[in-house]
Amino acid sequence: MSAVLTNPPSPPLQESPGLWALAWRRLRQDGVGIASLVVVVFFLLLMAASYTGLVAKDWSKEKGVSYANPSFMAGSENLEARAMAQKEAATRPPPVDLSDIDPLAPRYKEWEERAAKIAVTETKRAETLAFGGDKWGRDVLQKVIKGSEVSIFVGLTAALLATLIGTLLGASAGYFGGWVNDFLEWFYNIFTSIPYILLILAFAAVASASGKFGKGILPIVLILSLTGWTGIYRLIRAEYIKHGNREYVKAAQAIGASNWSRMFVHILPNVSHVALVQLSQHTVQFIKAEVILSFLGFGVPVDMVSWGTMLAEAQNELVIGKWWQLFAAGAAMAILVTAFSLLTDSLRDALDPKLK
Amino acid sequence: MTAYVVRRLWQMIPTIAGVILLIFFLFNWIGGDPAQVLAGKISNPEQIANIRKQLGVDQPVWYQLWVFVQQVFTFDFGRSWSTNEEVSRILLTRVGPTLTIMIPVLIIETCLAVLFAIMVAYVRGTITDRAIMIVCTVAMSISFLVYIIVFQWLFGFILGWFPVQGWSESFWKNLFTYAPLPIMLAVFVGLAPQLRLYRSFFLDEINQDYVRTARAKGVPEKKVMLKHVLRNAMIPILTNIGISLPGVFVGSFLLEVFFSIPGLGREIITAVNRSDFPVIKAVTVYLAVLTMIINLLVDVLYKFVDPRVSFK
Numbered sequence: 001m002s003a004v005l006t007n008p009p010s011p012p013l014q015e016s017p018g019l020w021a022l023a024w025r026r027l028r029q030d031g032v033g034i035a036s037l038v039v040v041v042f043f044l045l046l047m048a049a050s051y052t053g054l055v056a057k058d059w060s061k062e063k064g065v066s067y068a069n070p071s072f073m074a075g076s077e078n079l080e081a082r083a084m085a086q087k088e089a090a091t092r093p094p095p096v097d098l099s100d101i102d103p104l105a106p107r108y109k110e111w112e113e114r115a116a117k118i119a120v121t122e123t124k125r126a127e128t129l130a131f132g133g134d135k136w137g138r139d140v141l142q143k144v145i146k147g148s149e150v151s152i153f154v155g156l157t158a159a160l161l162a163t164l165i166g167t168l169l170g171a172s173a174g175y176f177g178g179w180v181n182d183f184l185e186w187f188y189n190i191f192t193s194i195p196y197i198l199l200i201l202a203f204a205a206v207a208s209a210s211g212k213f214g215k216g217i218l219p220i221v222l223i224l225s226l227t228g229w230t231g232i233y234r235l236i237r238a239e240y241i242k243h244g245n246r247e248y249v250k251a252a253q254a255i256g257a258s259n260w261s262r263m264f265v266h267i268l269p270n271v272s273h274v275a276l277v278q279l280s281q282h283t284v285q286f287i288k289a290e291v292i293l294s295f296l297g298f299g300v301p302v303d304m305v306s307w308g309t310m311l312a313e314a315q316n317e318l319v320i321g322k323w324w325q326l327f328a329a330g331a332a333m334a335i336l337v338t339a340f341s342l343l344t345d346s347l348r349d350a351l352d353p354k355l356k
Numbered sequence: 357m358t359a360y361v362v363r364r365l366w367q368m369i370p371t372i373a374g375v376i377l378l379i380f381f382l383f384n385w386i387g388g389d390p391a392q393v394l395a396g397k398i399s400n401p402e403q404i405a406n407i408r409k410q411l412g413v414d415q416p417v418w419y420q421l422w423v424f425v426q427q428v429f430t431f432d433f434g435r436s437w438s439t440n441e442e443v444s445r446i447l448l449t450r451v452g453p454t455l456t457i458m459i460p461v462l463i464i465e466t467c468l469a470v471l472f473a474i475m476v477a478y479v480r481g482t483i484t485d486r487a488i489m490i491v492c493t494v495a496m497s498i499s500f501l502v503y504i505i506v507f508q509w510l511f512g513f514i515l516g517w518f519p520v521q522g523w524s525e526s527f528w529k530n531l532f533t534y535a536p537l538p539i540m541l542a543v544f545v546g547l548a549p550q551l552r553l554y555r556s557f558f559l560d561e562i563n564q565d566y567v568r569t570a571r572a573k574g575v576p577e578k579k580v581m582l583k584h585v586l587r588n589a590m591i592p593i594l595t596n597i598g599i600s601l602p603g604v605f606v607g608s609f610l611l612e613v614f615f616s617i618p619g620l621g622r623e624i625i626t627a628v629n630r631s632d633f634p635v636i637k638a639v640t641v642y643l644a645v646l647t648m649i650i651n652l653l654v655d656v657l658y659k660f661v662d663p664r665v666s667f668k
């Protein structure tokens with residue numbers, strides 16, 4: 001037996017997994033984390049589908065009778081719808097025969113013939129809708145999907161903007177130190193010395209009086225992000241102070257990396273996990289804030305629907321026993337916020353295993 | 357200590373100046389021409405010019421800033437744009453109802469949260485502990501609005517235990533008739549996040565060496581919790597209460613709106629709705645100053661709670 005002796009192949013260079021790969025691996029083992037991730041992704045997909053018009057496109061169509069019952073309560077009485085129908089019938093004037101004095105009377109027949117040719121489709125208003133209807137007979141289920149789109153979109157964009165502001169300012173303060181730091185700390189102190197709610201309301205007052213914050217959902221996004229960046233700023237600043245003196249940054253300086261490059265090419269990837277957790281946390285916070293602001297009428301404009309505007313309508317509906325809109329908006333929000341909060345916790349654990 | 361307090365007061369000056377600048381910039385510059393806001397849509401240039409003169413907005417910016425600074429230091433913000441009531445009077449009369457709600461809330465909430473948190477920390481790691489934490493997470497994710505709407509409907513409208521809303525002139529009647537439902541609501545909603553937070557404070561202490569020492573020398577677990585752990589955990593708990601103190605003065609504006617309590621929170625909402633800038637400006641500036649003072653007091657109090665703290 002002769003075997004050709006060969007050198008055993010050198011072990012392939014084992015690539016050590018990076019922070020994100022490791023975090024993903026840890027997250028996958030976290031059952032709660034994955035479950036909440038699935039729920040959050042589902043809501044995000046729903047938001048995208050609603051935005052592109054795949055679902056809930058005709059949420060504003062009045063399809064059912066006023067306060068149509070949910071399908072599973074088809075039998076129960078709907079006094080409001082009947083009252084509405086009666087009112088409508090009462091306001092219709094009784095037909096009056098004017099043919100004796102009307103000079104256009106000979107043409108009545110012609111008109112009738114013509115009118116008969118035009119196909120009028122009398123839309124029958126549904127007695128029940130999948131999850132009930134609101135005052136105008138709009139489908140609550142579609143409304144809640146559309147409302148989710150607006151609420152989540154506002155929360156996400158405001159959180160993105162706040163993270164951007166917080167990261168930029170925090171990076172500058174932590175990296176440069178000196179007078180930049182002093183100035184930004186002063187700025188931070190100003191914002192945090194005013195109670196948060198009051199700060200939001202002051203911005204809301206200015207936004208609604210001047211109209212300079214734009215139209216549609218832009219004002220609410222700006223209000224939330226311009227007041228909500230302080231926590232992120234503080235954390236990112238601390239990270240930059242910590243990283244600023246590390247060897248890899250010094251090495252980058254030695255090979256001639258500019259300040260900009262050191263801040264955002266070298267340090268930023270190492271602190272981005274902090275920013276990600278903050279982004280997630282602030283999305284939840286801003287979704288909650290949007291709901292309250294929209295309820296008070298400082299949020300999304302009246303022609304849009306969000307969870308907050310739905311809850312505002314629901315307040316009066318509950319007294320007459322129409323609980324479905326309150327339930328739909330409240331439950332959709334509770335599910336998303338619970339999932340998002342749990343996801344934030346899991347993300348934090350996955351990205352920073354030392355914490356546990 | 358006096359040196360410390362003096363230095364802290366000295367350090368407040370730039371921040372207060374900054375708050376004044378921010379508010380001025382926000383309302384007088386971004387806020388647009390108040391005359392347009394006030395006069396509404398039907399107005400002629402003469403009227404607008406008149407209002408501008410009355411409010412002093414026809415003056416140069418630096419002069420307006422000077423007027424604003426004077427207003428802050430003389431406690432005279434003039435009159436409300438919408439009701440013509442004196443701003444200082446509005447603030448003084450609205451603080452009472454807010455405190456009638458918020459002080460009981462603060463006391464009850466803190467006591468209950470500390471009590472429950474120490475109980476949960478005592479059974480840490482068990483099914484009970486996990487179940488309570490899950491319930492808290494879910495409870496926290498339901499909007500405050502939903503709680504208010506449902507509670508008001510259930511206890512006020514259906515069961516009729518409390519008046520649905522209202523307020524009277526008499527303090528005792530307010531406290532025992534109109535306040536209980538809003539207080540109960542605020543405590544109920546505030547309990548979950550505080551319980552979670554305080555539990556983590558207790559758990560931090562439980563893992564400390566001195567606790568192990570106490571157990572090693574045979575101190576019963578209950579005594580360890582109530583004497584050793586509780587006392588040390590009170591430090592972060594007090595910090596947390598200190599942070600939430602300024603909020604007591606703003607009150608829960610949602611509760612005040614729903615239960616028509618004539619407090620500061622509702623006043624602010626009304627002012628925002630009516631673009632009543634003087635009221636919002638006054639509230640914001642004074643609450644910012646109050647926040648700074650409360651923070652200083654909390655830091656000084658620290659010294660008495662925790663002798664390890666030294667004033668640097």
